[in-house]
Amino acid sequence: MQYDLINTKDALHEYCAKISEAKVLAVDTEFVRTRTLLPKLGLVQVYDGEHLGLIDTVEINDLSPLNAILADTKVLKVLHSCSEDLEAFRANLGLIPSPIFDTQIAAGLLQIGPSIGYANLIEKLQNVVLDKGESRTDWIARPLSTEQLRYAAADVYYLLPAYHQLSEQIESKGMTEIVLSEVACIGQKKTHTLPPEYAYLNIANAWKLSPKSRLALKLLAEWRLQRAREKDIAINFVLKEQVMVSIAMKLPSHVAQLSAIDGFLPRDIRQHGDHLLQLVSRASQADESECPLKIKRLIDFREYKKALSDLKQLCQEVSKANDIPIEHLASKKQLNQWLKWCWFEIDETEKMKLKPDIISGWRASLFTPKLRTLFNNDTGRYHALRDL
Template sequence: MVLQRRPQGTRTDVEYIANQENLEAFVRRARSSAVLAVDTEFLREKTYYANLCLLQLATDTEVAVVDPFAIEDLSVLVPLMEDPTIVKLFHAAGQDLEIIYRELGVLPSPVFDTQVAAALLGHTQQIGYGPLVHSLCGVSLKKSDSFTDWSRRPLSDSQLDYAADDVIYLPKMYRVMRERLEAKGRLGWLDNDFAALSDPANYVCDVASRFKRLKRVGQLSRRQLSAAREVASWRELTAQARDLPRKWVLTDEQVVESCRREARTIDELFMVRGMREKLCTRDARAVVAALVRGLDAPPEQWPELDKSLKSEPNVDAELDLMEALVRLRARENDIAMQTLASHGELARVARGYRTDVDVLKGWRRAIIGEELLDLLAGKLALSLGPDGLVVTRTGE
């Protein structure tokens, strides 16, 4: 089915694909394209893994809105995703790539993320798709279906239009952004960022470190953290196996409170609010076993949380000066400040870290990294002049 609507300022055909034959035909046509725009619509409110509800694909000449519920085999898309001659275009690619990896078993490559690239062209670090389309294409997108149930069928015309909009402008945006990045000599700056998006390691859940993301985990002692690591790992694996949201298995608050109480029996565990209702006897035994395992681990195996970089009193002054310098260079180079150097990165440099710090690598080091090291070494001085911040070299 070809939709009658034509987006403003384009000559692109939009096709709703709900059978295997039409999808395979689209794949054959797309193999000759230099670009493939990709987006997904999904739901995950009631599941651990995202439930793919719609897949949008676009070349320069057509858009395919693919209904995965009606397709027998999505793996026919693998050759497109892996074709090194076709640049796969995304906006804020993270979740889309996670879903594609789970559905197809491969990660698209090469990739170009318009949100990542926009930060090198003067836009805010996490600019939304709609504002970027308006800025580069002069089109204001409708938001009527931004919060919709994509699992319901049939899909309305407005839903299909909304879905098509999410990819139809990406090829034009890519070429505009690529031209501007090349003019600034910055296109190669994104190589490592885009390569990382296609690295499978970024989409594998490390269950052993999940405890660090628990709410209020900082209230626990190191011994209790050892228990939290075990319980959070059990919760993660259980949620994956049952395909349930982790909070449906146990909430963060329940995990932390059971560890704070150092519960060693089911009766002690059920003293935590809601535990009795949440856990069956078998699960309760498993949680208690995890608690005991963590509490009885030798001290040398107890984990330690990373110290909060924001609360490091000994680097506050350094951070103030470093952020002032980064803000200046970001403005001069028309780059989002957080893209150039985040607060956390600056704090690590101030504390003496020199390896595995993005601001001390590649183009970031050239623009600001070396200056930050000189500033900390007393080789640079900052002052205020008539036009703002002034950077001068000291006598060294």
């Protein structure tokens, strides 16, 4: 397995010229995300079947030649389990590559294995056992060892032949558009973020809180997410969720009460205590009419179990009619996402300006007509706050 380490601007231009005629490229990333909110890109691996390049995104400041290739819609990019890679590309290069063929999605459609890992897929398809010993490498530290570079190179060296094996079967089943559309939907989600004022919707046990505690949680969660984004700090390193919920429940009015909250470190109290107390004070003094609506749960809806059962039955019918594995059609989480979108006055998916997965992308034509009939305020079995 031969590869070139590309760590200068000139070398990058030369390498990108070599692969400029390729129609298909295997691509992977290596990044680090420990205390940061966003991933820090260390390498981008690219292979066209002849030239394998390990592009050092730490050493090279101008990555525009790579960006041009990744953004070229005439070049198919092949990745495996691409969700985090897309996040790394968006955070570091400011783009989402397109189009993308994801070999994990393809393997799932072909029933090789649900959410199969790269190493397992390569072992199944090519009878090659990959060394995963460098998976916890610090990809930002320099220099990278030969072992680290070989590990990174293997992630695209075997990916390209895996694509050729899978794509032939996917094409024969007429599922190529499903694979491409699924990744496009994943990419779209990466470009839509939840507005900070709705960050409290994601907090476990928020439904238990009283009106003023809900307002306190809303203000605290909004501040936490804004600070995480401004400083690029993982949100639980800004303020742990369990600490935030405890503050909202107890509504402390002075520092001594903050200090009594389990898990709230003295360092964090010194740094943020005064500001957090101001937020809590705002909530404590607010009129209940200013507080967020009670947070609903699906199990609070009388018709939830029956609706979920009907949706699962619908999935079985669609699966059978279209020869698509049912586990790839819609998970329970995706069905719940649909029900929340239909029934919740304040819905996370809507606030992100997205639609539920089962009425997006390739699934839309399969599900939308049937869902219009089932969830219809006039003649349907279930009500819906939003129109399809």
